[in-house]
Amino acid sequence: MTSPARQPAVWIALFEQSQTDSRSLRERTCSALRQAITAGQLAQGTRLPSTRTLAGDLGIARVTAEAAYAQLEAEGYIERRVGDGSYVRVDTTRFAGSRAQTVPHGMATSALSARGEAILRGGGCRDPLTPLAFAAGSPDLNAFPLELWNKLSSKRLRQNGAALLRYGDPQGYLPLRSALAAYLNQSRGLRCSAEQVLILTSSQQALQLIATLLLDQGDAVWIEEPGYNGAKTAFAAMGAQLLPVPVDADGMNPALAPAGSSPRLIYLTPSHQYPTGVPLSLPRRLALLDYAQQQQAWIVEDDYDSEFQYDGHPLPALQGIDRHGRVLYIGTFSKVLFPSLRLAYLVLPPGLAERFALARTVFDGHSAQLPQAITADFIEQGHFAAHLRHMRQLYRSRRDLLLETLRQQLPALQPLGGISGGLQLTVQLPPGEETRLTRAAAQAGVATPGLAGMYLSPARRDGWVLGYAALPNAEIVEGVRRLAAQFNTAQA
Numbered sequence: 001m002t003s004p005a006r007q008p009a010v011w012i013a014l015f016e017q018s019q020t021d022s023r024s025l026r027e028r029t030c031s032a033l034r035q036a037i038t039a040g041q042l043a044q045g046t047r048l049p050s051t052r053t054l055a056g057d058l059g060i061a062r063v064t065a066e067a068a069y070a071q072l073e074a075e076g077y078i079e080r081r082v083g084d085g086s087y088v089r090v091d092t093t094r095f096a097g098s099r100a101q102t103v104p105h106g107m108a109t110s111a112l113s114a115r116g117e118a119i120l121r122g123g124g125c126r127d128p129l130t131p132l133a134f135a136a137g138s139p140d141l142n143a144f145p146l147e148l149w150n151k152l153s154s155k156r157l158r159q160n161g162a163a164l165l166r167y168g169d170p171q172g173y174l175p176l177r178s179a180l181a182a183y184l185n186q187s188r189g190l191r192c193s194a195e196q197v198l199i200l201t202s203s204q205q206a207l208q209l210i211a212t213l214l215l216d217q218g219d220a221v222w223i224e225e226p227g228y229n230g231a232k233t234a235f236a237a238m239g240a241q242l243l244p245v246p247v248d249a250d251g252m253n254p255a256l257a258p259a260g261s262s263p264r265l266i267y268l269t270p271s272h273q274y275p276t277g278v279p280l281s282l283p284r285r286l287a288l289l290d291y292a293q294q295q296q297a298w299i300v301e302d303d304y305d306s307e308f309q310y311d312g313h314p315l316p317a318l319q320g321i322d323r324h325g326r327v328l329y330i331g332t333f334s335k336v337l338f339p340s341l342r343l344a345y346l347v348l349p350p351g352l353a354e355r356f357a358l359a360r361t362v363f364d365g366h367s368a369q370l371p372q373a374i375t376a377d378f379i380e381q382g383h384f385a386a387h388l389r390h391m392r393q394l395y396r397s398r399r400d401l402l403l404e405t406l407r408q409q410l411p412a413l414q415p416l417g418g419i420s421g422g423l424q425l426t427v428q429l430p431p432g433e434e435t436r437l438t439r440a441a442a443q444a445g446v447a448t449p450g451l452a453g454m455y456l457s458p459a460r461r462d463g464w465v466l467g468y469a470a471l472p473n474a475e476i477v478e479g480v481r482r483l484a485a486q487f488n489t490a491q492a
């Protein structure tokens, strides 16, 4: 047995570190000793100080020290011998690496699995937490009808609150699926029933589920070039081989796909290509559908912001003209309602919906019931359509303001591709200038998400994807003014 642990006691430091937390003194004492034991700083057999000494060291009452020892004994960390003392009971050498340096929050230092490494290789795909000028993709949440949402929520909880607290259908709350099917058929030209709709937390989850269930290691995936990095990370994480297919004024051009490549899946944003904003033309739609049928490939249609079309109407969804069940359609409430709602949907070809819903139970069970119920009411009672009308007007005026202010103050920055909708505008920069100008913009306090990083191949264009929808007019004008000042200095 080792002699009493009288070296400057590590648990004193650990105890002091927990000073600001709200736990009781007994719990903080237990926690400090537990940490010292599991980190290997107190080896098996080490004699612990008496309760009197411990109380003195930590500045706590003796009765508290006594209670802490009793608790640690009950948990099996220490052993108390009558007339002798207290000793560390567990052998921490069994925990590989427990003597190694302390790792923040006890995080394992061991390497991730090959899959884990593949998932992180793409750098993740986080969205900005606050919509500062000109972070891309954020809706204006100040214009959201919170009071109405609150009313719908209270009503739901009053009427059938207890039922909504239960586990829910993995495929999604049926009234929401029905409301969505009706909306999508009418407004987006889909042909689907509630049985084909799967409610998920996000487009990203839809992409991840698709990649997991439909792709094998090494499968080729055609990706729009430039294209949405969230999709690329989801497919690459599952071991897919990403093949960039250039986008021109008509959207993805299959004639420019890598020769001889036969994709298992084609990822498209046909209504409003991300990030160029061009719509996929009808001839291309038909050609890609035909090609997918011939190759028995899947088409993923990510319809992330088609509700925000300001000049004319968007083409109906590709899903609506697919006669062979090759299209998987993704929509999200992140832009049209609010991102923290965490509701999105996947419309699947008949036959796949049940299998996807079952697979989903392996990952996260189902989406939260109450938000689904409120969203269903919001749609059915006509609030969704009204909200969209309102937001479309607001965003259109902001887009106009951004275009006009750019035209006046930064005529060198030409929009690239489409400008008829969405929450952001992509502009071109002089070749090779993106990194330098982005740094200069950041120094002026303006975020300018880059375009070059959305290409897979080295033939990239420099540019910025300027999000404007969430910004009040004054911020748009001020943002452009700052950009213009930097740009003009940098170009001088």
Ligand SMILES: Cc1ncc(COP(=O)(O)O)c(C=O)c1O
Binding pocket: 136, 137, 201, 202, 203, 204, 205, 228, 230, 269, 274, 302, 304, 332, 333, 334, 339, 343, 344
């Ligand atoms: C093309 C595209 N798809 C999907 C999303 C995100 O949707 P969600 O928040 O539901 O993952 C975005 C966000 O900017 C996007 O640009």
